[in-house]
Amino acid sequence: MKMKIKISRCDPMGKGGCEPYLQGYDIEAKEGMTILDALHFIKDEQDGTLSFRRSCRSAICGSCAVNLNGFPKLACKTQLISEYKKKGAIVIEPLSNYQVIKDMVVDFNPFWDKINKVEPWLNQKDNLPVPLGTDLKSVPKKGGAVGLSGEKKWQTLDKKAVLKINNSSKCIMCGCCNAACNTLEIDKHFIAPAALAKAWRFVGDERESQSQKRLAKLSREHGMWDCVRCIHCTEYCPKDVAPLQAIERLRAEAIKEGVIDNDGARHVESMVDSVKRVGRLDEAAMTFKTLGFLRSLGMIPFGLKMEIHGKMPMPLIFPQIEKIEEVRKIYEEIEKKKRQVEVKVEE
Numbered sequence: 366m367k368m369k370i371k372i373s374r375c376d377p378m379g380k381g382g383c384e385p386y387l388q389g390y391d392i393e394a395k396e397g398m399t400i401l402d403a404l405h406f407i408k409d410e411q412d413g414t415l416s417f418r419r420s421c422r423s424a425i426c427g428s429c430a431v432n433l434n435g436f437p438k439l440a441c442k443t444q445l446i447s448e449y450k451k452k453g454a455i456v457i458e459p460l461s462n463y464q465v466i467k468d469m470v471v472d473f474n475p476f477w478d479k480i481n482k483v484e485p486w487l488n489q490k491d492n493l494p495v496p497l498g499t500d501l502k503s504v505p506k507k508g509g510a511v512g513l514s515g516e517k518k519w520q521t522l523d524k525k526a527v528l529k530i531n532n533s534s535k536c537i538m539c540g541c542c543n544a545a546c547n548t549l550e551i552d553k554h555f556i557a558p559a560a561l562a563k564a565w566r567f568v569g570d571e572r573e574s575q576s577q578k579r580l581a582k583l584s585r586e587h588g589m590w591d592c593v594r595c596i597h598c599t600e601y602c603p604k605d606v607a608p609l610q611a612i613e614r615l616r617a618e619a620i621k622e623g624v625i626d627n628d629g630a631r632h633v634e635s636m637v638d639s640v641k642r643v644g645r646l647d648e649a650a651m652t653f654k655t656l657g658f659l660r661s662l663g664m665i666p667f668g669l670k671m672e673i674h675g676k677m678p679m680p681l682i683f684p685q686i687e688k689i690e691e692v693r694k695i696y697e698e699i700e701k702k703k704r705q706v707e708v709k710v711e712e
């Protein structure tokens with residue numbers, strides 16, 4: 366099958382600097398060919414100057430991620446002909462939200478900096494109840510691994526505990542989620558989904574001793590509460606890591622652990638209060654509860670604009686919904702269920 370593939374080109378050594386443009390290549394697509402095969406074919410047969418990353422060709426190493434027809438994908442995992450039939454075109458570009466170095470090669474340093482910020486290693490608790498799973502007596506040797514000291518031994522987890530963090534452990538660091546992230550697009554300091562998924566890998570690990578400290582750090586500005594829940598990270602992750610689920614778990618854990626002295630947690634609590642009180646979101650009251658009185662004053666011009674455009678009901682005459690008692694009944698039921706669970710745990 367003959368087709369034209371358009372590829373974004375950008376050469377920092379070229380005359381125009383790295384100003385990307387699309388270059389077309391005609392190829393004969395064969396059944397079973399992946400996007401990566403097509404890139405290799407073009408580089409080998411038509412244009413040796415084309416640059417892209419790859420290694421395993423098996424969706425394991427994470428290095429071949431590109432934007433394909435506008436969405437982040439692994440080039441080695443995507444079939445050329447079926448993509449062409451689905452979209453009617455093949456346009457290959459570098460991942461969004463990354464600085465381009467050349468063609469499809471992007472600067473991954475900010476990605477790794479974010480991963481490093483969440484300290485991706487286990488700080489095993491002292492005196493763990495034995496056994497969580499099996500005590501691997503042979504490891505570690507004295508001081509043999511980060512987070513271990515003395516004669517402390519690695520503990521393994523039982524199946525239930527593993528399942529809690531299993532998704533996050535499957536990350537291959539391809540960066541597709543960060544490329545699709547709406548918050549990262551407007552805030553380059555946002556910790557971003559890949560690092561948050563990695564953070565849950567350790568916060569959710571029953572052996573971890575620093576969870577509360579980690580959660581407090583993740584609750585700062587540019588942290589987990591800045592995610593706007595667009596679900597893109599989960600939608601475009603090629604390994605089903607589901608970073609948004611990890612973010613939701615981190616947030617729930619933070620509230621459970623009492624890490625609530627921050628705007629994100631206050632916002633969630635004010636939302637819950639608002640629905641309980643009036644049956645819907647009272648944006649003005651929520652702003653005051655989230656930001657406090659003085660910081661809320663700075664939001665007044667923004668609030669007035671929302672008011673003018675009908676985006677925010679008048680705070681002082683904000684009516685509660687009809688049948689509010691039914692909403693409150695739901696809250697009562699939730700409280701009842703929570704108490705039952707607590708009693709069961711105590712037993």
Ligand code: SF4
Binds near residue numbers: 547557596609
């Ligand atoms: S759900 Fe949150 S972290 Fe994931 S892509 Fe959207 S804004 Fe980014």
Ligand code: SF4
Binds near residue numbers: 535536542562602608
């Ligand atoms: S979470 Fe998924 S999309 Fe993000 S880096 Fe890991 S494997 Fe890639």
Ligand code: FES
Binds near residue numbers: 419423427430440442
């Ligand atoms: S080449 Fe390794 S994931 Fe594609």
